[in-house]
Amino acid sequence: MICIREIDPADLALFDEWYDAFRAGAVAGREAALVTGREALGYSLRNPGPLKTRIAVGAFEDDRVLGGMLFEYRLTDNLDTVEVEIEVPPAHRRRGIGTALWQWAVTRSAQLGRTIVQTELGVPAGDSPGAAFAERLGFQVEHVEEHLVVPLPYDDLRLEELRSAAGGLDGYRLTSWAGLCPPEHQQAYADLHTAMDLDVPTGGMTREVVPWTVEKLEASEARIDRNYLALVTMVHTLAGEPAGYTLIYLPRADAENAQQDDTLVLREHRGHNLGTHLKLANLDQLAKHRTTQRFLHTWTALTNAPMRKVNTRFGFRAVEQHRELELRLPSLRPAARGVILDPDDRMLLVRFEFDDGPLWATPGGGLEAGETVVEGLRRELVEEVGLRDFADPPHLWHEEVVAEGHATGYDGVLNDYFLIRTDHFTPAGALTAEELRAENVHGMRWWTPAELADHDGRFAPRNLPDLLNQVLASGPPTTPLGL
Numbered sequence: 001m002i003c004i005r006e007i008d009p010a011d012l013a014l015f016d017e018w019y020d021a022f023r024a025g026a027v028a029g030r031e032a033a034l035v036t037g038r039e040a041l042g043y044s045l046r047n048p049g050p051l052k053t054r055i056a057v058g059a060f061e062d063d064r065v066l067g068g069m070l071f072e073y074r075l076t077d078n079l080d081t082v083e084v085e086i087e088v089p090p091a092h093r094r095r096g097i098g099t100a101l102w103q104w105a106v107t108r109s110a111q112l113g114r115t116i117v118q119t120e121l122g123v124p125a126g127d128s129p130g131a132a133f134a135e136r137l138g139f140q141v142e143h144v145e146e147h148l149v150v151p152l153p154y155d156d157l158r159l160e161e162l163r164s165a166a167g168g169l170d171g172y173r174l175t176s177w178a179g180l181c182p183p184e185h186q187q188a189y190a191d192l193h194t195a196m197d198l199d200v201p202t203g204g205m206t207r208e209v210v211p212w213t214v215e216k217l218e219a220s221e222a223r224i225d226r227n228y229l230a231l232v233t234m235v236h237t238l239a240g241e242p243a244g245y246t247l248i249y250l251p252r253a254d255a256e257n258a259q260q261d262d263t264l265v266l267r268e269h270r271g272h273n274l275g276t277h278l279k280l281a282n283l284d285q286l287a288k289h290r291t292t293q294r295f296l297h298t299w300t301a302l303t304n305a306p307m308r309k310v311n312t313r314f315g316f317r318a319v320e321q322h323r324e325l326e327l328r329l330p331s332l333r334p335a336a337r338g339v340i341l342d343p344d345d346r347m348l349l350v351r352f353e354f355d356d357g358p359l360w361a362t363p364g365g366g367l368e369a370g371e372t373v374v375e376g377l378r379r380e381l382v383e384e385v386g387l388r389d390f391a392d393p394p395h396l397w398h399e400e401v402v403a404e405g406h407a408t409g410y411d412g413v414l415n416d417y418f419l420i421r422t423d424h425f426t427p428a429g430a431l432t433a434e435e436l437r438a439e440n441v442h443g444m445r446w447w448t449p450a451e452l453a454d455h456d457g458r459f460a461p462r463n464l465p466d467l468l469n470q471v472l473a474s475g476p477p478t479t480p481l482g483l
């Protein structure tokens with residue numbers, strides 16, 4: 001039985017095990033996957049910054065981690081969006097683990113009221129399980145880049161050739177630094193970051209650009225500097241006006257890989273070979289600071305012809321496609337529900353009264369912000385039927401219903417159902433009959449499987465008698481059944 005849970009990043013042994021699974025899923029079948037390092041990711045999870053929440057989620061079987069997900073969302077901008085990355089090592093694929101992690105992401109997104117899900121995929125030539133998986137979930141490819149690599153140390157001869165071909169730098173001067181931006185350049189560097197965010201092509205990805213300030217730059221650099229040495233070269237006009245920059249990250253704990261990040265030349269300064277001069281100067285810095293790294297990675301949009309030309313000149317070779325994908329979710333009200341069975345397999349159901357008649361449903365209710373699904377389930381069952389003190393229950397079903405009229409202000413409802421075995425009891429929750437009626441609950445009782453099968457009224461979920469029979473015959477499914 002697979003169980004999806006958040007990882008406490010302060011539990012170092014558990015984080016390590018989660019990271020091993022996550023990394024194994026990410027690198028499989030790819031020549032040059034670049035995965036955030038163990039130290040950098042662990043630091044970021046243990047020291048949340050003010051701009052982003054980042055959660056490591058694990059798929060567990062008997063307390064072993066079989067797969068992982070990073071679930072992230074920004075806190076001050078892009079408030080409708082979450083980002084997910086699901087990684088399952090090859091040995092555990094095609095057992096529904098990716099789907100179970102995805103269902104967790106859908107429920108948490110609904111709880112956060114966020115409806116745009118974004119993800120990135122490294123797609124080598126040939127089969128890509130990730131592309132097949134994402135397509136099946138309904139993701140659309142919105143933007144494609146080439147992921148390119150050049151071996152390090154950089155070929156001196158090629159550098160010499162590039163230098164002589166580039167010619168002189170008329171009317172401009174270069175400034176390079178390693179680490180934090182010197183105070184006198186902070187404002188210009190922040191403005192160039194804003195220009196980069198506005199200029200970088202991202203196809204159809206939904207993205208709100210927030211201008212960089214010196215304060216945000218300082219905070220961001222301070223976090224990054226713990227795990228990466230930033231190598232930066234900026235170009236100015238002789239009058240001191242900034243015209244562009246380029247940035248390489250040298251991970252402090254990754255002995256293999258360095259990463260060529262942003263390169264920007266402002267529109268009015270293009271056509272002077274500044275991109276090449278910037279890169280040449282920054283490669284000099286790389287030669288000085290590199291330790292053992294053997295590869296420099298970069299990414300360029302397929303549509304960015306000028307940059308692709310520069311990349312080729314610098315010896316970069318495409319290793320895979322980097323795709324950015326997006327999916328819009330309906331806005332669903334998330335709820336946790338208990339399939340409560342007594343020792344004689346009788347099931348406890350509550351009766352809702354609607355304009356079009358009664359409906360018998362499993363007890364439970366809407367999740368509150370900040371609680372896990374199982375915490376929400378426990379709170380709801382104490383309130384509604386007075387059931388407490390049960391062990392963590394198996395997750396049976398994940399149901400997404402898009403339909404009008406199910407929840408005011410939403411496109412529908414989302415229910416996660418859990419199996420709870422208990423002694424027979426007389427339901428008596430913390431809520432009074434009046435309070436329950438305000439929630440449309442007008443009664444509750446136990447049903448035998450035979451009574452369920454004979455009833456010709458409505459249940460939620462609709463085919464509840466069949467679903468229960470499946471559970472009684474075969475036990476809970478290994479991963480939650482999608483309804």
Ligand SMILES: CC(C)(COP(=O)(O)OP(=O)(O)OC[C@H]1O[C@@H](n2cnc3c(N)ncnc32)[C@H](O)[C@@H]1OP(=O)(O)O)[C@@H](O)C(=O)NCCC(=O)NCCS
Pocket residue numbers: 025026084085086087088089092093094095096097098099100119120121122128129130131132133134136
């Ligand atoms: C993509 C990935 C997460 C899928 O994990 P998984 O546990 O195998 O996923 P599931 O078993 O839940 O598969 C769900 C469905 O996706 C589709 N799918 C998954 N892998 C597939 C493959 N290799 N070929 C075709 N379809 C595939 C199938 O429709 C599958 O349903 P089925 O097995 O009933 O046919 C895993 O292959 C992986 O980690 N790949 C590398 C990282 C990656 O690309 N992540 C996706 C980005 S978020």
